[in-house]
Amino acid sequence: DVKVTQSSRYLVKRTGEKVFLECVQDMDHENMFWYRQDPGLGLRLIYFSYDVKMKEKGDIPEGYSVSREKKERFSLILESASTSQTSMYLCASRPEMQGDNQPQHFGDGTRLSIL
């Protein structure tokens, strides 16, 4: 089975801090994604990556950046954390295959609180 591992289940940080959320997948997937999940808003895409060193903005990239130096690892960075970034963050991966009908595989999420 595909395993997507997020480094922390719960994280508490302070306003203005630089925050790193790490995600690792073990199935050699090309595509990786970062979402945030908020009540009533569903999943919103922050950034995604089709390959190493490639990144694309999602629907809500403001205040975030990403890094993908290795294929298996996709990091989300909050440059200067704000209370509005308190949320559940979900990482996902998916193989790149013809037809693009492959489902995404999700990690268990990181619940981030910014005080």
Next chain:
Amino acid sequence: AQSVTQLGSHVSVSEGALVLLRCNYSSSVPPYLFWYVQYPNQGLQLLLKYTTGATLVKGINGFEAEFKKSETSFHLTKPSAHMSDAAEYFCAVSPMNRDDKIIFGKGTRLHILP
């Protein structure tokens, strides 16, 4: 642009009753369709997916969904609800153009009444 609408942010059914969670999509061409489930404090888990071919798709845990092109719908059903089905369910659309992104509905929380 593609979109996904899930009718009802909360649905309650009695244990043993039929589960019906509604999903409608908008797309100029039939997309790929998915249902995911999220149990408390966990990530999303794939329930089932529709690509091409048979319009009735069977998934895990007794769930199934029917693709109806004429209604642009992909509703999720289960004949008999179990307490363990209490979770949040997400419908998702994946366009055939790889330049587009997977789009998730806002989710439906399913409550099972004893």
